[in-house]
Amino acid sequence: MGMTLEELARGQIARVIGFRSEDSGLEPKLREIGFAEDDEVEIVHFGPLMARPVCVRLNRTLIALRRNEAAAIEVSIG
């Protein structure tokens, strides 16, 4: 069982290896905004109030996501 983007520590750089979600609509959304296999991702900020939103660096862009959405992105480190 691999890791997901949600489990990364802040600043830890990883690569996307796939998607998993109970919501079948989530993967196309994530793909269209730009997530794809082999992309570099990193959590750069957590929202205030121990929040659900996280700010993720995807290659050269920044994407705001909720934790449950980040949990749909499988990653590997190193």
Added chain:
Amino acid sequence: MSALRLALVGAPNSGKSTLFNGLTGGTAKVANYSGVTVETRSGIFSTAAGDDIELIDLPGIYGINARSTDERIAVDMISGRLPGVAAPDAILVLIDAATLRTHLHTVLQMKAFGRPMIVVLNMIDLAERDGLELDVAKLEAALGVPVVTARATRAPGRAALMERLAEEAPKWARNDSDAPLTIPELDLKALQTDARRIAREATLHEPAANKFTRTVDNVVLNPFAGPLILAAILFLMFQAVFTWATPYMDGIEWLAAWLGETVAAIMPDGLMQSLIVDGIIAGVGSVIVFLPQIVILFTFILLLEASGYMTRAAFLMDELMLRVGLNGRAFIPLLSSFACAIPGIMSARTIENERDRLTTILVAPLMTCSARLPVYTLMIAAFIPNETVWGFIGLQGLVMFGLYIAGVVSAVIVAFVLKRTVTRGAAQSLIMELPTYKMPNARDFFLGLWMRVAAFLKRAGTVIFAVSVILWVLTTFPLGAEGLRQTIAGRIGSILEPVLAPIGFNLEIAIALIPGLAAREVAVGALGTVYAVQGAEENTEGLAAVLQSAWSLPTALAFLAWYVFAPQCLATLAAARRETNSWAWTGFMFVYLFVLAWLAAGATYHIARFAGL
């Protein structure tokens, strides 16, 4: 021959509107299509080869799987699915050059429609400054469509695109058929793999993400500093609206008074003079006064948007909004609603969840729109002393801030209740790109500001003008009426009086509220007209002073409380009707706002009386 129709497609913040303004000179017309609530800006320009091109600015999209209403409109337009509107003749796809790799799949999706297209790698200046090196010829060969780089903000930066358009446009065929294009069935994963391979081969050097943005974000998105900065920006915005505008407002007020006196001196006494001085100059003048505040408010909103801060604000607000039952994305529509609920209600289209969108629309009128500013300003000037508290904060500004907060807090409560009752619904998502920080472009800023100012002036010149004249008629006739009560307006007002008397409103207020239905700020003009007609010569010292002597403090406070909720703005109700496509929801909005306004005004009045104010 009719112009070739070119659709402008790209992700949010890729520079579509900037390019649109640059190519068309900003002479946009807003097109409304029957049956659907689409408003797209389109404008015409000519290529060097003499072809006329109609450019259509569309909402931002990342692909063809539309998530929100906004995105659906864009995809429907491109694919010719809007009733009665043919698919465009060609597509101009805009990509932020700095994020080519991440966004290139959009180009492949658009290509699958089989329309002629041109790809624009925009913001090339920023990408190059970061150190990105691209092989455009290679990219063009791999994609099989024309590719140009551009800097949409400058004319020389658009020259290559103009040249290319001149070459390509003659090859495009006009499409008059209403038949929709088939939306291609594509395997996104395979498409992304292709796109990334193409991007990799065309990228000579790809630097790390923008350092400046990262540095600023370390502060702006910091979980502790971020919300404080946001609060400070909002506070500054509202203080600015209230204090910076004052000298200009005084100037306009003086001008209106001078104009009234001059006309009164030149014209013979009589009905005609009364119509022009008491009706038109007093009515329209009392609204134009608020132009400076509207300019300042929109200045802030436009700059926050163009700089890239607005999406950060949405990110910071997301958790808070979630707890209320809304979505971080609702922050932008709600903030725009401070200027006017109508663009706010329309921009709720970016919210993908229908229930969230509905909730946002329903609470948007609780944000204090600029049309309420006239009312607040007048009341505060008349009843709140101009003192300084804690050494530097103006008491008047503070009360104003309090009224804004009252609107926000009630929106929070209403949204909270709605989400747990009538608009309950499924989970929602955020998924939003945060653009790099940019220096806002002066030309686009002024164009955007002018569009809003023009809309305000147009209202002042038409709706408010007409209402001022009608109100003057109603308060003047029948001639020889003994006091206000016997005029037509007085009789209409008396019908409302029993409902409004328990909350401390007098006949004059009842009368002013009726035309206030046309537009909220008209209430001020209406009060101006009502008291001008009634008081004739003696009240030259301005409406504020007149009200001071005519109203008790509890009544004034109740009036303010009423306006926090006041449902009366026909244009907002019409916008809600269009966007929700439901009379029931529109009726619900009107009724709940009316009930809240009545209760709040009543409570304020009686508490203030009880407190001995």
